[in-house]
Amino acid sequence: MVLFSTFFFFFFISLSLSQGQPPIDPLEQKALYDVLNSLNPAIPWTTDYPDDLCLSAPHGVVCDYYPSDSDDHNVQNQQQKAHIVELNFGYVSDETPNPPCSPNATLNPLLFTSFPYLQKLFFYKCFNNTQNPLPSLPPSLQELVFIQNPSFVSPLHLFLRNLTSLRRLVLIGNAFQGELPLNIGDYTNLEELTLSTNNLSGMIPPSFGMLKKLKILDLSQNDFKGCVPQEIGNLTSLLKLDLSYNGFGCKIPESFTHLQNMMFLDLSFNLFGNFGVPLFLGEISTLKEVYLSGNLLSGQIPEIWENLGGVEKIGFSKMGLVGKIPVSMGTYLKNLSYLGLDNNKLDGSVPQEFGLLEFANEINLENNNLSGRISLPSRVEQKLKLAGNIGLCLGNNASCSSQNGESLGQLNPYKISDILPDHDDVLFNGDSLLHFDPLMLVLVLVGWLLSFTWDG
Ligand SMILES: *[C@@H]1O[C@H](CO)[C@@H](O)[C@H](O)[C@H]1NC(C)=O
Numbered sequence: 001m002v003l004f005s006t007f008f009f010f011f012f013i014s015l016s017l018s019q020g021q022p023p024i025d026p027l028e029q030k031a032l033y034d035v036l037n038s039l040n041p042a043i044p045w046t047t048d049y050p051d052d053l054c055l056s057a058p059h060g061v062v063c064d065y066y067p068s069d070s071d072d073h074n075v076q077n078q079q080q081k082a083h084i085v086e087l088n089f090g091y092v093s094d095e096t097p098n099p100p101c102s103p104n105a106t107l108n109p110l111l112f113t114s115f116p117y118l119q120k121l122f123f124y125k126c127f128n129n130t131q132n133p134l135p136s137l138p139p140s141l142q143e144l145v146f147i148q149n150p151s152f153v154s155p156l157h158l159f160l161r162n163l164t165s166l167r168r169l170v171l172i173g174n175a176f177q178g179e180l181p182l183n184i185g186d187y188t189n190l191e192e193l194t195l196s197t198n199n200l201s202g203m204i205p206p207s208f209g210m211l212k213k214l215k216i217l218d219l220s221q222n223d224f225k226g227c228v229p230q231e232i233g234n235l236t237s238l239l240k241l242d243l244s245y246n247g248f249g250c251k252i253p254e255s256f257t258h259l260q261n262m263m264f265l266d267l268s269f270n271l272f273g274n275f276g277v278p279l280f281l282g283e284i285s286t287l288k289e290v291y292l293s294g295n296l297l298s299g300q301i302p303e304i305w306e307n308l309g310g311v312e313k314i315g316f317s318k319m320g321l322v323g324k325i326p327v328s329m330g331t332y333l334k335n336l337s338y339l340g341l342d343n344n345k346l347d348g349s350v351p352q353e354f355g356l357l358e359f360a361n362e363i364n365l366e367n368n369n370l371s372g373r374i375s376l377p378s379r380v381e382q383k384l385k386l387a388g389n390i391g392l393c394l395g396n397n398a399s400c401s402s403q404n405g406e407s408l409g410q411l412n413p414y415k416i417s418d419i420l421p422d423h424d425d426v427l428f429n430g431d432s433l434l435h436f437d438p439l440m441l442v443l444v445l446v447g448w449l450l451s452f453t454w455d456g
């Protein structure tokens with residue numbers, strides 16, 4: 001009974017909804033069929049979706065209702081009309097089964113003239129083979145997302161002309177070229193600007209500083225160069241800043257210290273100069289991930305970690321870092337899961353405090369000049385990568401290298417840690433090893449003798 005009434009309830013609701021709903025603009029309906037056919041001629045779109053495309057649309061087509069044009073004198077149609085506001089093309093997944101694009105998909109120019117209410121346009125892996133020069137898009141657009149369409153070729157500044165209403169611009173893995181528009185500061189509605197993996201070049205215009213609403217700025221994997229302007233520090237809403245894999249140089253601007261909401265900072269693999277690890281990092285307590293790898297910043301790792309307890313990932317590889325790993329990294333970075341300090345010139349021992357890293361998932365210290373014996377909780381030891389550090393030996397593992405890289409030989413059946421006091425979770429650095437030298441010698445000899453007798 002309950003089931004029946006529920007059924008009828010929904011039946012009547014949907015009936016009244018479909019009757020009450022204003023129809024789609026017939027020009028938009030026709031244009032959408034044409035666009036779908038140009039994207040995938042193999043699918044019979046008019047047969048599969050014969051009805052009003054706002055009432056029964058393919059996934060990815062979204063409509064909204066607007067008052068009819070004022071010059072429409074037909075009283076019946078006076079109230080409202082349905083218009084297409086979102087078009088998403090390119091099959092993403094079963095959860096997002098947008099209309100699939102065929103390998104020879106082409107871009108129908110109707111797309112750019114027939115949908116005056118269009119706010120969002122999304123293309124995923126649609127244009128790979130056919131060359132598709134992009135005509136200008138309707139200025140109503142607020143959101144453009146083009147992902148992996150390598151045959152989308154356009155100079156960016158021409159493409160963006162007149163699109164000043166944009167809130168989100170996401171162009172990843174296409175072939176946009178040329179420089180950022182000098183008047184990028186006029187796009188004051190922008191909240192996300194992601195231009196990763198295109199063929200863009202030139203410098204960041206200082207007018208960027210006007211984009212007060214920008215939360216995400218990602219220019220990674222292009223060919224940008226020059227100094228990063230101080231004005232980026234005015235983008236105080238930024239949550240993510242990714243400039244990785246470009247040719248940016250000079251000093252990392254001190255003004256970044258104003259980015260007090262930033263959670264993700266990636267400046268890796270640029271040409272930032274020999275000015276050391278920037279101290280302002282220590283003042284951005286919202287940071288969760290920071291990557292500076294592949295810039296020869298040099299110097300020592302500074303003591304800046306006290307307010308960074310929320311940091312989860314640090315990439316400081318290939319930076320020309322010298323000196324010791326600060327003990328404070330282990331003490332303060334309670335939430336650290338990834339630490340990359342590999343391929344530097346760090347020396348000294350591995351701080352025992354790393355044993356406090358409860359969430360450690362990878363600690364890469366490879367190819368440094370670290371030394372001493374490491375003994376950390378096995379939970380942490382399993383996560384250590386230590387290759388390429390002559391003079392480092394791990395915990396209870398008796399097969400250890402001496403400082404000149406020669407093997408000390410098998411110490412079995414006795415382990416040095418069985419004999420030394422307080423071996424639990426204590427780190428023996430190079431000095432204490434030296435201190436026990438005579439004992440070591442005896443052990444080595446005993447080990448040798450034993451292995452000989454057993455072999456024989
Ligand atoms: C696209 O390719 C299909 C076969 O894969 C073919 O039937 C169709 O005519 C082609 N469309 C265009 C516009 O070239």
Ligand SMILES: *[C@@H]1O[C@H](CO)[C@@H](O)[C@H](O)[C@H]1NC(C)=O
Binds near residue numbers: 125128150
């Ligand atoms: C584009 O096509 C090439 C082969 O022509 C293929 O290797 C590549 O994966 C395709 N890229 C995308 C994004 O579909």
Ligand SMILES: *[C@@H]1O[C@H](CO)[C@@H](O)[C@H](O)[C@H]1NC(C)=O
Binds near residue numbers: 136161162
């Ligand atoms: C861009 O807007 C200007 C006026 O602001 C107009 O003259 C021009 O035709 C528009 N360009 C395009 C491609 O729509």
Ligand SMILES: *[C@@H]1O[C@H](CO)[C@@H](O)[C@H](O)[C@H]1NC(C)=O
Binds near residue numbers: 175177199201
């Ligand atoms: C990128 O642009 C440069 C010129 O600025 C051109 O020589 C190069 O072929 C382009 N690369 C790709 C992959 O389009």
Ligand SMILES: *[C@@H]1O[C@H](CO)[C@@H](O)[C@H](O)[C@H]1NC(C)=O
Binds near residue numbers: 255
């Ligand atoms: C940008 O920040 C600088 C300080 O870095 C400040 O002097 C300037 O007034 C700011 N500009 C705007 C438009 O907020």
Ligand SMILES: *[C@@H]1O[C@H](CO)[C@@H](O)[C@H](O)[C@H]1NC(C)=O
Binds near residue numbers: 308309310311335
């Ligand atoms: C560390 O992570 C936990 C769990 O994700 C979180 O609740 C806590 O706030 C984080 N610590 C800091 C200092 O951000």
Ligand SMILES: *[C@@H]1O[C@H](CO)[C@@H](O)[C@H](O)[C@H]1NC(C)=O
Binds near residue numbers: 347348371
């Ligand atoms: C490694 O450190 C030792 C001192 O612990 C020093 O003598 C040696 O020169 C260093 N090697 C390199 C390559 O920096």
Ligand SMILES: *[C@@H]1O[C@H](CO)[C@@H](O)[C@H](O)[C@H]1NC(C)=O
Binds near residue numbers: 394
């Ligand atoms: C001990 O160290 C050697 C070489 O350094 C390594 O191959 C071996 O897996 C280590 N054993 C353990 C139990 O960690």
